Amino acid sequence: MSAEPRSLSFRGVAKSFGDVPALRPLSLDVAPGEFVTLLGPSGSGKTTLLNIAAGFIVPDTGSLHIGDADVTALPPRKRDIGMVFQSYALFPHMTVFDNIAYGLRVRDVAAAETERQVRAALAMVQLDDYGHRRIQQLSGGQQQRVALARAMVIEPAVLLMDEPLGALDRQLRKQVQLEIRRLHREFGRTTLYVTHDQEEALVMSDRIGIMRNGRIEQIGPPQELYRRPANVFVAAFLGESNILRGKIVDCTVGTARLAATGLGTEIGGPCAPGLAVGMEAGAIFRPEAVGFAGPGEGGLPARVMEVVYLGELLAIRLALPSGQEVWRRCFPGTDDPVEGRDVHLSWRTEDVRIVPLDNQPMEEN
Amino acid sequence: MTTRTAIATNIAGSMILAFLVLPILAVVPASFNHASFIRLPPVTWSLRWYQAFLNDPEWWRALVASTRVALLATIISVTLGTAAALGLERVTARMRTALLAIVISPLIVPVIMTSIALYYVMRPLGLHGTTLGLALGHTLLAVPFVVVNVGISLRGVDPNCVRAAEGLGASPWRVFRTITLPLIVPGLAGGAAFAFVTSFDEVVVSIFLAGVQAKTLPVKLWETIRVEFTPVTAVASTILLVITLVLFVAVKAAARGLPHQDGSRVR
Numbered sequence: 001m002s003a004e005p006r007s008l009s010f011r012g013v014a015k016s017f018g019d020v021p022a023l024r025p026l027s028l029d030v031a032p033g034e035f036v037t038l039l040g041p042s043g044s045g046k047t048t049l050l051n052i053a054a055g056f057i058v059p060d061t062g063s064l065h066i067g068d069a070d071v072t073a074l075p076p077r078k079r080d081i082g083m084v085f086q087s088y089a090l091f092p093h094m095t096v097f098d099n100i101a102y103g104l105r106v107r108d109v110a111a112a113e114t115e116r117q118v119r120a121a122l123a124m125v126q127l128d129d130y131g132h133r134r135i136q137q138l139s140g141g142q143q144q145r146v147a148l149a150r151a152m153v154i155e156p157a158v159l160l161m162d163e164p165l166g167a168l169d170r171q172l173r174k175q176v177q178l179e180i181r182r183l184h185r186e187f188g189r190t191t192l193y194v195t196h197d198q199e200e201a202l203v204m205s206d207r208i209g210i211m212r213n214g215r216i217e218q219i220g221p222p223q224e225l226y227r228r229p230a231n232v233f234v235a236a237f238l239g240e241s242n243i244l245r246g247k248i249v250d251c252t253v254g255t256a257r258l259a260a261t262g263l264g265t266e267i268g269g270p271c272a273p274g275l276a277v278g279m280e281a282g283a284i285f286r287p288e289a290v291g292f293a294g295p296g297e298g299g300l301p302a303r304v305m306e307v308v309y310l311g312e313l314l315a316i317r318l319a320l321p322s323g324q325e326v327w328r329r330c331f332p333g334t335d336d337p338v339e340g341r342d343v344h345l346s347w348r349t350e351d352v353r354i355v356p357l358d359n360q361p362m363e364e365n
Numbered sequence: 366m367t368t369r370t371a372i373a374t375n376i377a378g379s380m381i382l383a384f385l386v387l388p389i390l391a392v393v394p395a396s397f398n399h400a401s402f403i404r405l406p407p408v409t410w411s412l413r414w415y416q417a418f419l420n421d422p423e424w425w426r427a428l429v430a431s432t433r434v435a436l437l438a439t440i441i442s443v444t445l446g447t448a449a450a451l452g453l454e455r456v457t458a459r460m461r462t463a464l465l466a467i468v469i470s471p472l473i474v475p476v477i478m479t480s481i482a483l484y485y486v487m488r489p490l491g492l493h494g495t496t497l498g499l500a501l502g503h504t505l506l507a508v509p510f511v512v513v514n515v516g517i518s519l520r521g522v523d524p525n526c527v528r529a530a531e532g533l534g535a536s537p538w539r540v541f542r543t544i545t546l547p548l549i550v551p552g553l554a555g556g557a558a559f560a561f562v563t564s565f566d567e568v569v570v571s572i573f574l575a576g577v578q579a580k581t582l583p584v585k586l587w588e589t590i591r592v593e594f595t596p597v598t599a600v601a602s603t604i605l606l607v608i609t610l611v612l613f614v615a616v617k618a619a620a621r622g623l624p625h626q627d628g629s630r631v632r
Contacts, residue, residue, distance in 0.1 A: 080534075089529040091526055103533035151532075154533060
């Protein structure tokens with residue numbers, strides 16, 4: 001594995017199917033060796049973007065660059081890409097060995113060298129003795145590992161993965177997830193990964209791009225997205241969030257205060273850009289940031305509605321006087337709350353984030 | 366379903382099948398009859414009419430001509446039909462419906478009309494009465510079977526397999542040769558068997574287009590029966606039947622040995 005990973009750049013790429021815009025003009029740069037995940041609900045355009053990278057879809061406008069080369073007009077076979085599909089897409093009439101060797105044979109690699117590289121690729125995905133097996137004899141997890149080996153053995157400039165874990169059960173998914181992460185750390189291939197599973201995105205990515213309606217709503221490292229979501233959609237899509245809506249009453253550089261609707265109280269905290277006094281906005285705080293205030297410490301009054309035991313964690317559903325719900329997550333302790341008890345909620349100001357309800361006006365849809 | 370209705374259904378089904386198949390099978394015992402006329406069941410069993418068939422060079426020539434025409438028609442229709450099926454996968458659904466209707470139309474149009482039309486087209490071209498001419502005529506009737514069979518196989522191929530091969534750097538021709546073609550072999554084999562049998566059994570087009578060079582077995586049968594009702598015709602029919610049967614069993618057996626797209630086997 002020696003060929004250098006290269007960068008992948010979308011520049012003003014857009015695509016419509018008939019009258020339906022699948023992708024609004026967007027730009028995205030994936031650095032050499034970087035692992036970028038496109039995360040979003042179905043129909044958000046993430047797969048379209050991946051297929052444009054692969055060359056299976058030609059964009060209406062914009063251009064695509066791999067390294068320094070403009071590959072917009074090149075067919076998939078000339079792009080030097082490795083693809084991994086949700087359906088594995090292994091060649092059912094070939095053995096594991098022949099599947100992995102396919103790309104090497106296309107490149108006219110000598111038989112002995114092909115043999116050596118396929119063996120190395122099999123070892124890489126820990127399927128050393130499986131070369132002679134037929135695809136039908138493998139489990140789903142093994143098939144996806146073969147697909148990974150097949151895509152990586154050609155040392156592609158860019159690896160493209162389309163929900164590769166979508167067809168696996170939960171247990172296997174975790175396994176293969178860590179496998180992909182290990183392979184990426186080890187070989188540093190530039191990777192564009194598409195999924196609708198936030199856990200996958202968080203575990204593997206250097207950066208995550210949250211997509212909706214053909215746009216990238218926000219892109220950044222996982223912690224950044226989790227801690228500083230750009231809007232309510234991102235906050236709700238990545239991880240669990242408590243969202244209290246209201247009107248901005250005060251807004252300075254970096255912080256804002258909002259009058260929470262129906263609560264008669266103000267919530268302040270760091271804020272996302274693009275807010276102004278009078279705007280509708282949301283105060284976001286994560287369930288793990290919610291605490292119970294001691295007696296006489298103030299806080300937002302609430303009633304414990306439900307206590308859900310999750311094993312290592314407790315999830316507590318609380319009702320505010322306005323009827324809104326707030327979740328708290330904490331480790332089980334000695335003073336576990338009792339359903340029906342009245343409590344006061346508290347949180348640190350820095351754990352709150354005031355964000356716009358949405359990046360885009362909705363009338364475009 | 367209760368046991369009684371199940372039994373009744375089975376009996377009814379068996380009777381319908383018997384009604385369909387038995388008249389065809391009747392030629393088999395008839396061909397082993399010793400008498401000089403066709404009668405069932407045979408009074409004395411004998412192979413004398415098989416001997417008569419084998420000793421008559423005209424029957425031989427007809428059998429060889431049939432085989433040649435059928436092989437040629439199979440090759441042409443499998444090539445054209447596969448190309449058509451591949452093309453049909455690439456057009457919109459509406460276009461596909463329309464084009465498929467045209468491809469299948471030779472099966473709907475009365476064969477006698479097709480035959481007359483073919484006669485008028487082939488005569489000025491000098492194809493009338495030749496092996497090639499007859500094979501082309503049969504191709505018209507055989508292509509729909511190939512298109513349909515290969516089409517079904519193609520729809521079973523994961524399109525991502527083709528994409529994966531393209532992504533790995535394979536040219537379109539290489540993708541076809543190494544991925545698509547091996548995966549549609551069951552459909553190809555089925556289509557080829559249908560094409561061969563369609564041509565081998567065909568009589569209407571053949572009567573119009575057959576000359577001396579291309580007098581096929583069914584045409585020879587037809588001519589013979591018009592003149593004399595000899596048990597040799599039962600022999601020829603049995604041979605047609607056996608070849609058809611053997612071919613289909615062989616294709617089914619071959620297809621069962623091939624792994625299919627999803628890892629299951631073709632039934």
